[in-house]
Amino acid sequence: MKKFERFEGVVAPLDRANVDTDLIIPKQFLKSIKRTGFGVNLFDELRYLDEGQPGQDCSQRPLNPDFVLNQPRFKGAEVLLARRNFGCGSSREHAPWALEDFGFKVVIAPSFADIFYNNSFKNGILLITFPEDVIDRLFAEVEANEGYQLDVDLENQRVIAPSGEILEFEVDEFRKHCLLEGLDDIGLTLKDEDAIRAFEQKHKTARPWLFRQSA
């Protein structure tokens, strides 16, 4: 995983509540056995006017001109501004893979679904929550100012608006640490290998039926 560094990026607004993972990446693209290449199908059903197929050359497909990511002013966006309960639905990690592959580093919303939240951090995407009124204000500012960018500073847990306004956010210490250092959490967990083995032994003695194999 790449280290998460401070950056200034264009903000694209997706003004819709309960954006589910089927909408982020439709199921036909889940058939890939790779982790990459999902970006061209991010928000496929909103982004294109036809039904997408895996492995297709998307450059030839008709674009939906009304969709935010197809508008020139949001080209190269790295921050997605969204509404409540973003990422609800399935556990497919293809959703953050698609966001990351497209170029998004940060999603800002009033709330996120639990599994999506975990999956995103494991792929180097920072999810930031702000209260609804702050989100409303950001939507209005993005709408009013072409080329609107936010300066995202994870180290100091703050986002700086073009006006100089500083918006502070909460993030748990462990996730922040992993993102800043680009850490693989399997390696970290395996540092506790002895503790896991000791627990396993005790657990097996107390409840041997949990370790029973097929009859």
Added chain:
Amino acid sequence: MSGQTLYDKLWNQHLVKQRDDGTALIYIDRQLLHEVTSPQAFEGLRLANRKPWRLDANLATPDHNVPTTIKERAEGNSGIKDPVSLIQVQTLDDNCLEYGIEEFKINDPRQGIVHVVGPEQGATLPGMTVVCGDSHTATHGAFGALAHGIGTSEVEHVMATQCLLAQKMKNMQVRVEGTLGLGVTAKDVVLAIIGKIGTAGGTGYAIEFAGSAIASLSMEGRMTVCNMAIEAGARVGLIAVDETTIDYLAKRPFAPTAEQWEAAVADWRNLVSDVDAEFDKVVTLQAEEIEPQVSWGTSPEMVTGISGQVPDPSAALDETVQRSHTRALEYMGLHANQKITDIKLDKIFIGSCTNSRIEDLREAAKVAKGNKVADSIKLAMVVPGSGLVKRQAEAEGLDKIFIEAGFEWREPGCSMCLAMNADKLGAGEHCASTSNRNFEGRQGYGGRTHLVSPAMAAAAAIAGHFVDVRSLPANDATHAQEA
């Protein structure tokens, strides 16, 4: 000090290490694997030169991509016409073979939807921690197991370390008290709960379902309820262990036997919340007030009773909700104040990890028996949850009832719940579906899903539009407790 909730007990029994930063390592007893979310995890293990920690904790079966038509299934993997789907199923077979993980392959009679197979085999036991790269893993909580849906990175993490990195959730109790009316099932209960608390109502919580109406449900019904906890935003759904749980598990292939069975049962009886346990949130519903439910929109919270109507978006108090409702009605091709019974259907799907177990098929068959699917219905299909459910249904003659009524009788798999195989809706088609998600495009590009119980889906197939299953002749009406 107050007592512990069921979730607290399960958490404490599996806590390997609590870290200072608030995260914890939780030991995982069972991991279920399927073809869609595991290939990248195996690949990750291979790239890092890691081995699975404990092989016998894993059990695999292909389900999402498998064809359900009888002809294709007879051909095994080579019956999968879509080359990309085929690679995914083949990759699961190859990975299980390479690492020595037990797999029920495509034509093994024990194959099926992971969330049907695990409990059916007794591979899900009370007091276990269960994970699977699928959000509907919450299903297994019906057994008093702590079950989490996880992403692919977490699948890899569990394979490599036998642990999940987790943060303790808050405790919510949803109580359903009283007696369910005739024709009102577990599916209606959980849809009513989601309608009440919303799709984000359970975010950050482990939900324990309790109360006399929940206790009266069969294991199949309890699985239906826990299955959809994620549709209320909760990763974890739970139901306390009781005689129903224990009776269901006796003599299942992976369940303990003899003295170990006795010891296990004694231990399982503690898997209930203490009477003085405190929940962070408690929600109560009255069973008598729940009627058969039908979803009208593109989120499971957009649901109402069969006697209700499609809401008027302008009546919503919140602007975001107004916009969501407007957009949903446009997508669904419905109008404000339309009666639910006036919604006409094109296709019927009875299946999915929510409602494809034997009891679900019995309920649907009771309604279908002696009737015919309406001419206006293009396709009505019944997809059993596993090969063993299919055999049981055939032994009871349910397949004949469905076929005579005009339903297609299929082979087990996820099928049209998410349409990764060939079973899907066409654009604009309305489907009465016993599945769990009515998101845009979920069952096919432009498809329109209405979530209902198996009995309601069967009744809609016969009428061609939604009808109140309670209005059917008495012998057709179904009740969860009777099965």
